[in-house]
Amino acid sequence: MFEAYQLPEEHAEVRAAVRAVCDAKVAPHAAEADETGEFPHSSYDALRAADFHAPHVPAEYGGAGADALATAIVIEEVARACACSSLVPAGNKLGTMPLLLAADEQLKQRYLPPVARGEAMFSYCLSEPEAGSDAASMRTRAERDGDTWVLNGVKRWITNAGLSEFYTVFAVTDPTARSRGISAFVVERTDPGISFGAPEKKLGIKGSPTREVYLDNVRIPADRMIGAEGTGFATAMKTLDHTRVTIAAQAVGIAQGALDYAKGYVQERKQFGKAVAEFQGVQFMLADMGMKLEAARQLTYAAAGRSERGDADLTYFGAAAKCFASDAAMEITTDAVQLLGGYGYTRDYPVERMMR
Structure with a gap:
């Protein structure tokens, strides 16, 4: 069983x-x-x-x-x-x-x-200053000009922007059709007219650059459209169904790193003549951390299985895994900081970084 x-x-x-x-x-x-x-x-x-x-x-x-x-x-x-x-x-x-x-x-x-081959990274350009969760309200435009498309707009919160060679960019090709008027394109970092903002000054994950992407009359061949015209929004949503699982996995990994470090610390740290790990209250905390982590992992793996099979309930499981694992990681990393006492608050130890 x-x-x-x-x-x-x-x-x-x-x-x-x-x-x-x-x-x-x-x-x-x-x-x-x-x-x-x-x-x-x-x-x-x-x-x-x-x-x-x-x-x-x-x-x-x-x-x-x-x-x-x-x-x-x-x-x-x-x-x-x-x-x-x-x-x-x-x-x-x-x-x-x-x-x-x-x-x-x-x-x-x-x-x-x-x-x-590891010669290029690929970034995903959906969000905009006025279109975050409401992605269908994007303002980036792509206009047909013969056998090319000309893109204009701004994308925000783009992971690894400036480092990636390639960008999946979503843009409005029919302003009258709302979500059915959005198409997807591949833009290259060397295309004339593409530029990048300064890295965002983030609370955490600082080593992964997050920048705005500016598209100023970026002209690309028509054969760089991904799928048929007007199908970009549907593709974007299907993509997120599959990749929410990866963010859940990231959260599980961060939580595991924090639990591993905290567990090792309390086994070595001694107070009142014995290891901190021997105190029942600490054991309760570690047990709760492990329980939440394993629940998050199982839900994440269940979602990954649905992603691989393309199950009809992937949308729910992917979102549930991302939400639950992220919440669990926040709780587990915060507890890890507490278990290290004052040291948990310092950058000499990794758990404050994991919490952020």
């Missing part, structure tokens, strides 16, 4: 492999990335060398062909070591998912192999 909830051997092997890479080559750079706000290039190089930077890309495009559960495990394990580094595989899946869902074969063959 219980074996039904155990990971298949190949997924357990993925976890062990990612953890080994992250413990050795990602975790040592996490504090510096947070302190400086600089993208951790050495961590990125380590992920690329091990083929964990975009594991979801199918084998026919040169990728590792990891399923949705294996991809979630990769993101979880990277986040356990460094939250900002986990936005390399997570961001690449978010940016490329519209192509996997809706692009023609020519577009996939052009843009997915460079991502698989």
Whole structure:
């Protein structure tokens, strides 16, 4: 009965492999990335060398062909070591998912192999200053001009903007049709007219740049449209159904990192003649943290299975996993700060970074 909830051997092997890479080559750079706000290039190089930077890309495009559960495990394990580094595989899946869902074969063959090889990252440009949750209210326009499209507008909160070579950009092609008048395009970082704002000064995940993307008469070939005209909004929503799972996995990983560190600390720290871990109140806290973490993980993996199969209830499970895992991570990391006492409040220890 219980074996039904155990990971298949190949997924357990993925976890062990990612953890080994992250413990050795990602975790040592996490504090510096947070302190400086600089993208951790050495961590990125380590992920690329091990083929964990975009594991979801199918084998026919040169990728590792990891399923949705294996991809979630990769993101979880990277986040356990460094939250900002986990936005390399997570961001690449978010940016490329519209192509996997809706692009023609020519577009996939052009843009997915460079991502698989680690030569390029892919960003997802949906949100705008006046269109966050209400994405259908976007104002970015794309106007047809012969065999090209000309894009104008501003995108906000774009992960890895300026570093990524490629951008999935959603724009209005028919202003009279609201959500049915939105289309999706691939824009390249070297296209004339694209530029980037200064990095946002964020509370956390500082080593992953978040910038505005400015589109000023960006002219692109018509064959860079993803799917048919007017299908962009539907593609965007389907993409989010699949990639909410990756953010849930990120939250699980952050929480696991905090629990692991706090558990080790209370076993070593002594007060009143014995290890802090021997006090029943501390044991209650650790038990609650572990319980919430495992519940979040199981819900996340259940959502990953639905993502892989394309189940009809993926929208619900993806959203539920993202919400529950994020809430659990906030609670667990806050408790970890408490368990470290005054040290939890300092940047000399990693749990305050994990909480942020």
